Amino acid sequence: MDVSNDADRLQTLLYSSYSTDTVRQMERPLLDDGVPLMRMAASATAQVTMSLLDDEDLPIENARVTVLAGAGNNGGDGLYAGAELANEGAQVTAIAVGRSLHEEAFRAFVHAGGRVLVLDSAADIPGCTSGFSAGEAGERLQAAVEYARSSHVVLDAMTGIGAAGALRGIAGTLAASIGVDGDLPDKPALPDNEPSADLPLVVAIDVPSGVGVDDGSLPGPYIPADATVTFGAMKPCAMVPPASYACGRVTLVDFGFDIDDAVPFAEMTDGDFVSDSIRLPRLADGKYSRGVVGLVTGSARYPGAAILSARAAARTNAGMVRYLGPQRAQDMVLSALPEAVLGKGRVESWVVGSGVPSAGDETGEDDAQRVTIAALLEHYALHETDDEMNARALAMPPIVVDAGALDLLPNRVVPQVVVTPHAGELAVLLNRLDGDGVEAVSRQQVEANPLRSALRAHELTGATVLLKGAVTIVVGPDGDGGDRIILSGRAPAWMATAGSGDVLAGMLGALMAQQDGLLTDDPALVPEVAAAAAYTHGLAGAIASKSEQRGWCCPRLYGHATRHSANAIGHPIVATDVIAAIPQAFDELIR
Ligand SMILES: NC(=O)C1=CN([C@@H]2O[C@H](COP(=O)(O)OP(=O)(O)OC[C@H]3O[C@@H](n4cnc5c(N)ncnc54)[C@H](O)[C@@H]3O)[C@@H](O)[C@H]2O)[C@@H](O)CC1
Ligand SMILES: [K+]
The missing domain is CATH 3.40.1190.20 (Ribokinase)
Incomplete structure (x- = not known):
């Protein structure tokens, strides 16, 4: 797709979704150049979270935040974002759902005062207890669910574009307890995807964990979000129903991907596209x-x-x-x-x-x-x-x-x-x-x-x-x-x-x-x-x-002024x- 100027590029970014393969191709050159994408993703997530807390009149110093952290880079985003929120004064706990955590992000998180609760007894995370009994694993899981439910904010960083199929294991159990088990999202349709007043506010990192990222399906347990902060480009699940209904308010963080040659997977119509289909009457027209x-x-x-x-x-x-x-x-x-x-x-x-x-x-x-x-x-x-x-x-x-x-x-x-x-x-x-x-x-x-x-x-x-x-x-x-x-x-x-x-x-x-x-x-x-x-x-x-x-609401663009809110x-x-x-x-x- 040839995108001639910046306004066109942004319009294309907001109204097109790209498969995970295409997204990985688009981020490759930036990663090779050493652009700190994960830090950029995490900062944006922390800022969006703080502005949601602000809307709820909740001072960041009083906020309890749970990071559901997977072992991949999505978990890394969550830990860095958690570290930023901890540095702002929030009380942040990460629940490790896998056997490891992104190393550098984990260090930054602990350095900022974040605490970690490990759920997998076979985990190998420095300074954290593992090798506990099945009974204790069950108790830890229960404690994690209760902690998340009583938080002000849950950052969902279990899986991002690396998710394959329905959530399995501890991530699946946690999603079924905190979120929904495969059913369609069932909440009133509000303008501008306004977050529900109920706490915790759920902020999905890149995508809500458990949804079909590439097809918008709901293959099993997933965590419906009040807001999703997504990186680089829109993924199909943020547009294609029913997963799109589980994303809440979407903010896109523009990484400057080169989208000139990228073929969108699915496109959302907008008014401009539609007006091309309307035939204006001509002077020589008759009814036929x-x-x-x-x-x-x-x-x-x-x-x-x-x-x-x-x-x-x-x-x-x-x-x-x-x-x-x-x-x-x-x-x-x-x-x-x-x-x-x-x-x-x-x-x-x-x-x-x-x-x-x-x-x-x-x-x-x-x-x-x-x-x-x-x-x-x-x-x-x-x-x-x-x-x-x-x-x-x-x-x-x-x-x-x-x-x-x-x-x-x-x-x-x-x-x-x-x-x-x-x-x-x-x-x-x-x-x-x-x-x-x-x-x-x-x-x-x-x-x-x-x-x-x-x-x-x-x-x-x-x-x-x-x-x-x-x-x-x-x-x-x-x-x-x-x-x-x-x-x-x-x-x-x-x-x-x-x-x-x-x-x-x-x-x-x-x-x-x-x-x-x-x-x-x-x-x-x-x-x-x-x-x-x-x-x-x-x-x-x-x-x-x-x-x-x-x-479907057009996503907000991170760092750009918000349009009139509906x-x-x-x-x-x-x-x-x-x-x-x-x-x-x-x-x-x-x-
Ligand atoms: N590639 C990059 O440079 C960037 C990636 N970013 C983040 O990285 C994410 C992609 O990271 P990864 O490729 O590491 O993958 P993810 O972190 O999305 O997922 C991989 C992890 O999820 C687990 N997993 C996968 N399928 C599962 C299932 N069905 N049930 C339970 N667990 C499952 C895997 O065991 C692995 O631990 C993006 O979504 C984004 O959040 C951002 O930091 C921006 C930059
Ligand atoms: K996620």
């Missing part, structure tokens, strides 16, 4: 040239989705909306949206399935909408041998496949097919595609590792996958034979409400219709437009609910409110 969306949504049983998807599409800068559906839904669409046109005709994009029963639904089998959708989706199927049919499929306009249409998706399709499941629907889709030989995946498993599930669905079907959530994950082609992962975290949690998905489907259809056919020619644009739709949808929800809370929680909304706010969302994006 601005893009027509065709909807096969709603059903006799669920007509409301027809109205929501149609009204949302019409508000999202489309030239025209065509609607196909049963008489009752047609009547309702026309009364809610007199601008809609009924029946078939040329379209630049399709939206199918919102409010259509799935096969498992009692009315699903004989619903006429399903017959129409199945016939349409056949045109998007890729076949192993039939080149002529494949060429026709590749030339089809983009299509959104939502809700009840997901079980009609052919096994292999072209990438301008965007499937828009939530976690439960993605589990059902994966189980159908993977077939009998493979162990079934549950909704909970998709929720614990949504990125892996989205990647799998993309790999199996070829479709672009938009997995809905507080942070929406889009996986599609990158144009070079690889995958592109784009996230959108703009939505406030108020948007988890009936009909919200129908609105997104309509908005995505309209955004795809206005791309002048480019998506069919260049499928690498499909994930960008899909993420832009998720962002615009989230922004409209934020406007409607008057909420400054977001699924504090409006907002209020509940219904899906119709989101549609009403779409014009204002466009106003903000186009400006």
